[in-house]
Amino acid sequence: MQKETRGVHFLPISVTHPITPNEARGTSPGRFVLDAIAQNGVDLADGDVVVVSSKIVSLFEGRTILLRDVAPSVKARVLGFVFRKDARKFELLRREGRAAAVIPLGRISRSKQARRMLESLARDEEEIRTALKLGSKFEYLTYKHAAYNPEAGIDIMNSPDGYVSLLPVDPCASARGIGAAIEKEAGRRVAVLVTDTIAPLGRVGTVDVAIGFSGLVPFEQKLFERDLFGDLRPGSRNLVIDAVAGAAGGIMGQTTEMTPIAIARGVSFVSEPHEGGRFTMADVGYPPGVFGRSAIGVAACTILFWLLDLIPSSTARERR
DSSP states (O other), X not given: OOOOOOOOEEEEEOOSSOOOHHHHTTOOHHHHHHHHHHHTTOOOOTTXXXXXXXXXXXXXXXXXXXXXXXXXXXXXXXXXXHTTSOHHHHHHHHHHOOEEEEEOHHHHHXXXXXXXXXXXXXXXXXXXXXXXXXXXXXXXXXXXTXXXXXXXXXXXXXXOTTEEEOOOSOHHHHHHHHHHHHHHHHOOOOEEEEEEEEOOTTOSSOEXXXXXXXXXXXXXXXXXXXXXXXXXXXXXXEOHHHHHHHHHHHHHOSSSOOOOEEEEESOOOOBOOSSSOSOOGGGTSOOTTHHHHHHHHHHHHHHHHHHHHTSOOOOHHHHO
16 A cells, blocks of 8 residues: 655745834734734644744844944944945844854855856846945854854845844744744644745855744654664754745745745644743754864864875775
């Protein structure tokens, strides 16, 4: 008998117009999500995963601010001058998290390989010049919410003129609030993800990942199970929250889609209560201090390997 499989499908939840900070004032993220779902004529079901963009959560939590109101410190002014960035934005970057790395994007984008990639994507030379002009010369990378966030998650795009959006302070708490509101008003037990867009290290492009969750165990963990060939595996983790976030991101979009919410139906996950759950984003990311302490060891081992790899290789046949 063929094993029965359950399909997963996504329901987009769109808005009719861009939400402004003034509109969002006084409304909670949970209230907005419930109203948007109702306006789209969707009935929630037990076991749904409600995926919400961090931009919307930030908007309704008052994390969208006017850039002109930011007073940069002397340090921010110096850093802004050296790294060719608005000192006010550097002030926000420093407040939002310490840099894990600063990437010289301007130099990278001027390379022949990057130029060829831009030429393959752009429609004309003017688009390439505009992209190079608008792009940051340096990108400030922070590690927070178990992800490497370009520019500390600060977003100027898709924000009203003069505003910037900061990431939610505690996305898991935001997700719990949305989940509790849905459970109280709609009477449905759902899971909630708060997502953000990152550029994965080693990839040219972006993908949505979860930076907060509630109502589910974030991973499927299989310890000491046997694979298809009977070999014992020491363990593996399927990041359920990121698998759902990435798929939902393709529906929600990043530019003019005006679809800040998606409902994933048919996802297999282990449910948890919104209050008192066992896991946080700390259980998904690197343990504290591991990355910093490991960096020297990784660099040393890599350099040793490269040096040893310079030794000419010879096979037994060549020696004969």
